[in-house]
Amino acid sequence: MKTPGTTAAAAPEALARALKARAEAEGFSACGICAPDAVPEAADRLSAFLAAGLHGQMAWMAERSHWRGSAAALWPAARSVVMLAETYTPEVDPLEATRRPDRGAISVYARGRDYHDVVKARLKRLGRWLVGETGAEIKVFVDTAPVMEKPLAQAAGLGWQGKHTNLLGRGLGNWFFLGAIFTTLDLPRDAAEASRCGSCRACLDACPTAAFPAPYRLDARRCISYLTIEHDGPVDPDLRARLGNRIYGCDDCLAVCPWNKFAAEAREVKLAARPELDAPRLAELAALDDAGFRALFSGSAVKRIGRNRFVRNVAYAIGNSRDPALLPVAERLARDPDATVAEAGAWATARLRAAAAD
Known part of the structure; x- marks a missing residue:
């Protein structure tokens, strides 16, 4: 034995x-x-x-x-x-969803x-x-x-x-x-990996908010993943337009990395994107109440930020859409009981009205 x-x-x-x-x-x-x-x-x-x-x-x-x-x-x-x-x-x-302004772009990792x-x-x-x-x-x-x-x-x-x-x-x-x-086991160590980025700066140049003050250095305060997930309250007005339709996280710097041509295939089906979270319609997301939000994102990482912060992000995306069909949606959000959502809805309303006037 x-x-x-x-x-x-x-x-x-x-x-x-x-x-x-x-x-x-x-x-x-x-x-x-x-x-x-x-x-x-x-x-x-x-x-x-x-x-x-x-x-x-x-x-x-x-x-x-x-x-x-x-x-x-x-x-x-x-x-x-x-x-x-x-x-x-x-x-x-992974960036296809960011090119559909009437839809929301959810980071790949949170779609499953x-x-x-x-x-x-x-x-x-x-x-x-x-x-x-x-x-x-x-x-x-x-x-x-x-x-x-x-x-x-x-x-x-x-x-x-x-x-x-x-x-x-x-x-x-x-x-x-x-x-x-x-x-507590003392196991043999593997050799550390060295950086192989070379002169490439594709990830730095792809960042919509210029969140990298220098290579290998991130200013989370400008990072879209931070702003849409961790940041509580209104987002800096100077950064809102740069969010585009990204409503939970951001994949831009990951998606453009040349090393992805060697990317390993995903093996866990549970991590695959759920169809309803792959570029969902902004108008439908804006209508979510707390119960609807919890039901839609049951079992998802998105659930942890709560309905109000999520719908705040949706409002910013609506304001960036330049889609006049979403104006009534923005106006409804401007009357939301949550103050941050209402402020975001008012911002989106003003953006869409200005776009319509151009």
């Missing part, structure tokens, strides 16, 4: 190979291993980002920065970090099932296997914990942080989620 811990103690290299094979069998596209302290510069980079105020309203980043800046501090007992990639590569042009649920379930299955093989302790994380997933994933050899600050890989492209398993 196998004694828990024997496999890990006797053959860590064999265990690492078996772990990666199991990860592939579970559906992950890539797996790599690094030390918890593999990115010592992460804490200083995070501190500089926060000190410059580039995180906007995301106070949680500062509140938990002592853990986010150091994986070793998050769980001192951890000896290894297993980083895993879950691809969600779109089957169609909430990735937190899908990836975490897979991580737990893999983690249970690892515990069963070794008796080791583990903790699993998917995005919601204070973990610097992207630097750790680069240290584990999955890819590198591109000039758009997202992770991309030679065999993955940049359409993938990251998950982490922290473990």
